[in-house]
Amino acid sequence: MNTPLEELQMSSELLRFAEAHKLHSLSDMISIGTRNLEGLPGFNKRLLFEYLQLLEKHGLDEFMES
Numbered sequence: 516m517n518t519p520l521e522e523l524q525m526s527s528e529l530l531r532f533a534e535a536h537k538l539h540s541l542s543d544m545i546s547i548g549t550r551n552l553e554g555l556p557g558f559n560k561r562l563l564f565e566y567l568q569l570l571e572k573h574g575l576d577e578f579m580e581s
Contacts, residue, residue: 516540516541516573516575517541518540518541519539519540520534520538520539520540520541523573526565528561528562529565529566529569532555532562535557536555541569541575544566545570545575545578548580549563549566549567549578549580550580552566567579
């Protein structure tokens with residue numbers, strides 16, 4: 516969870532979003548929460564889908580909010 520986002524396979528769009536909001540790891544993103552991420556400027560449905568896939572890929576499904 517503390518792996519730098521740059522080392523994870525993700526789109527440049529999600530990486531730019533994370534950098535713009537000073538999010539450096541999945542742990543940072545998880546601590547904000549999915550609903551709060553959705554409220555940040557630039558977070559769209561495509562990024563939401565990618566973020567949820569990333570959580571699933573890393574076995575972090577428990578942090579998905581419905």
